[in-house]
Amino acid sequence: MTYVPGSAPDLDAADPLAPLRDRFVGTESDLVYFDGNSLGRPLRATAERIGGFVVDEWGGRLIRGWDERWYDQPLVLGDEIGRVCLGAGPGQAFVGDSTTVLLYKLVRAALGGAPGGRDEIVVDTDNFPTDRYVVEGIASELGLAVRWVEVPADAGITPELLAPALSERTALVVLSHVAYRSGWLADAAAITAQVHEAGALVLWDLCHSAGVVPVELDAWGADLAVGCTYKYLNGGPGSPAFGYVATRHLGLRQPIQGWMGHRDPFLMGPGYDPAPTVRRFISGTPPITAMLGLADMVALIDEVGIAAVREKSVALTEYAAGLAEELLGPYGVTVASPRDPAVRGGHLNLHHDRMREVVAALWERDVIPDYRDPGGLRIGLSPLSTSFAEVEAGVRAIATEFSERVGRS
Incomplete structure (x- = not known):
């Protein structure tokens, strides 16, 4: 223009x-x-919602709120984000933790399910620092190698740049759909297919695309994804991140086993029995108050x-x-x-x-x-x-x- x-x-x-x-x-x-x-x-609606929540739900219902609505809210809101912003069918998205924690969970889960002999994680040099730091830390923890892809700072990852880094050793590729520095929009469908052809999984960071760029995780054949909610989803400072695990990967084991991911959280018995659904990727008590603004913005994006x-x-x-x-x-x-x-x-x-x-x-x-x-x-x-x-x-x-x-x- x-x-x-x-x-x-x-x-x-x-x-x-x-x-x-x-x-x-x-x-x-x-x-x-x-x-x-x-x-x-x-949103102005969020200011009203927070006040009403404090008085009516938190103050009025107290602990009953968990049975009435809060317990399922990470999955209910996850499905809404999936439908409105991620091109994801129900039962694959959830809300909770920070982006960093979800990156750790899903990277570890993916590596735990990788075929034997695959010992490399591929990431580009201009990915967001947290993504790079988490990958480096996990690689050190597990004795794996990091394979770096050099990308231009004013552009971003392409299938051509990625191709030389993929091999029979590749376990997981971690990339951003929109580059945090340049704004480069990756061809996620083509790259996902390319990674699968190499026999590996791909985790997409959607922090700079969710809510502003159309995302089609199911259509891409994506494996895993994470994203924050305080940018274009207007959840507010420190609002929780979202995660996506494709239905075919719901059996992956996530490394932070918490009571809210148990098949029956209130059984509180010995041993961890993970939920058979995407709930298994939730660890601790969900940040219900911090989801209020996020829900308002997802509703507005749905309206538009x-x-x-x-x-x-x-x-x-x-x-x-x-x-x-x-x-x-x-x-x-x-x-x-x-x-x-x-x-x-x-x-x-x-x-x-x-x-x-x-x-x-x-x-x-x-x-x-x-x-x-x-x-x-x-x-x-x-x-x-x-x-x-x-x-x-x-x-x-x-x-x-x-x-x-x-x-x-």
């Missing part, structure tokens, strides 16, 4: 999703929020449809990229993300050696992107709470900061 001066009001007026912006807390202010890919704004969310996301990132090239290009800023929206997720990375100081200055003027080394300013655009006018105001503020620091090239 080419930037045209003064076009933001027209784009907002023509946007069928524009009225939904009013449903989010804080959108009436002049603050420019470019960090929706790190922490989404809360993920296809419409993606269409708005593409329009916003195209507009932001065009603005950046026109207004920031003269200062030497480059778009370090794919320019083809077909291979780009919901955020952009703008590169310049002085971005760290620019981001710090922007925060002082209530323009909130985030910074990622080396020299990257990320613009994370949550489609349902972001307007085109907000995008223009933010990019113009970046240009103002550069005009005060860097000469035009």
Whole structure:
């Protein structure tokens, strides 16, 4: 989308999703929020829901809440996330723990079910740090090898880059559907088929795609997946992650055996007898209060449809990229993300050696992107709470900061 001066009001007026912006807390202010890919704004409905929950369910029902609703909520909400955002049939998704803990559980589970002799975990060098750290830790713990795939920082993993790393030694491949730095959107269907052809399993990290990019785990033939819920699913700071285990893998043994994953949790007897369902991947008491905002956002995405969310996301990132090239290009800023929206997720990375100081200055003027080394300013655009006018105001503020620091090239 080419930037045209003064076009933001027209784009907002023509946007069928524009009225939904009013449903989010804080959108009436002049603050420019470019960090929706790190922490989404809360819904106004969530503020009301939390108050009602404290009074009616927690305060009113007390311990009875577990029997009446809470015990099954990780699976009920997991099925909703699966249906609305993941392309996953019922009985395969669940909510609980952090992304890091779920990565550990599912990586260990996958490796425990790998055929003998497969002793390598494949991961790319630009995957999110947690994914890399968890893989390295488990490899050390189990005496396995890590096979690294070098990927360009302004792009991401492709079947061509992955192919040389796959062999008869590959047990598991851990990849992100959308790269956290560049926004590269991987061809998950093709890569999943490629990994299966090599006889291995694949675990997809959906942290930067769930809720903003269509995901089709069942159609891809995916094995395992994890994702956080505080980005485009607006669950709030520290909201629990979700996990996905394909039906054919529900017999895998997860390593953190807790009472809530038992076939009969309230039997509390000797020995661990795992539930025959995806419940076996739950360990401890679910964070019920932390699921409230997540449930509201999943319901809103269901109301709108993920296809419409993606269409708005593409329009916003195209507009932001065009603005950046026109207004920031003269200062030497480059778009370090794919320019083809077909291979780009919901955020952009703008590169310049002085971005760290620019981001710090922007925060002082209530323009909130985030910074990622080396020299990257990320613009994370949550489609349902972001307007085109907000995008223009933010990019113009970046240009103002550069005009005060860097000469035009």
